[in-house]
Amino acid sequence: MRAERRAKAAPQHRFVVLHCDGCGAATNASYELRPVMVPAALVDNCFGLPLWLQTPCVGHTLWAFNPRHLAYLKEFLRAGLRERHSTANASVVSRLPGWLKQAKHRGEALGAVERLERLLLR
Structure with a gap:
C-alpha cells in the first residue's frame, strides 16, 4: 500500500486516498495532523506510524x-x-x-x- 502527499500545505479536509499496489483497490482514509518530534520518536512525521x-x-x-x-x-x-x-x-x-x-x-x-x-x- 502507498500513500502520496502532494500538497505543500495540509488541506482543510483530512482525507487521503490509499491505493493497493497488489489488487488496485483504492479507499479514502481520514487522518489527523499531530506534531511529531523526530528522531526523539522513531515515527514518520506525516502519519505518526513507526518507521519501517x-x-x-x-x-x-x-x-x-x-x-x-x-x-x-x-x-x-x-x-x-x-x-x-x-x-x-x-x-x-x-x-x-x-x-x-x-x-x-x-x-x-x-x-x-x-x-x-x-x-x-x-
Missing part, C-alpha cells in the same frame, strides 16, 4: 525515512573524506548523530544499512 526502516546499531537505532534517505546514509558512511564547507547545523550531515559520524562505527553502521536495504527487497 530501523535496526539496532552499536547500542543505538539506525533509521531511515525511505530508500533515498537510506542511500544518502550509505553514501555518507562510504565516503573517504568528509569536508564541511557550511556553517554549523546548516547541512544534513551536521544533524546526524555523533555516534554515526564516528569512524570506529563505520563498519557496523554500513552493515546496518545493508540490513535495511534487504528489507526493501522483500
Whole structure:
C-alpha cells in the first residue's frame, strides 16, 4: 500500500486516498495532523506510524525515512573524506548523530544499512 502527499500545505479536509499496489483497490482514509518530534520518536512525521526502516546499531537505532534517505546514509558512511564547507547545523550531515559520524562505527553502521536495504527487497 502507498500513500502520496502532494500538497505543500495540509488541506482543510483530512482525507487521503490509499491505493493497493497488489489488487488496485483504492479507499479514502481520514487522518489527523499531530506534531511529531523526530528522531526523539522513531515515527514518520506525516502519519505518526513507526518507521519501517530501523535496526539496532552499536547500542543505538539506525533509521531511515525511505530508500533515498537510506542511500544518502550509505553514501555518507562510504565516503573517504568528509569536508564541511557550511556553517554549523546548516547541512544534513551536521544533524546526524555523533555516534554515526564516528569512524570506529563505520563498519557496523554500513552493515546496518545493508540490513535495511534487504528489507526493501522483500
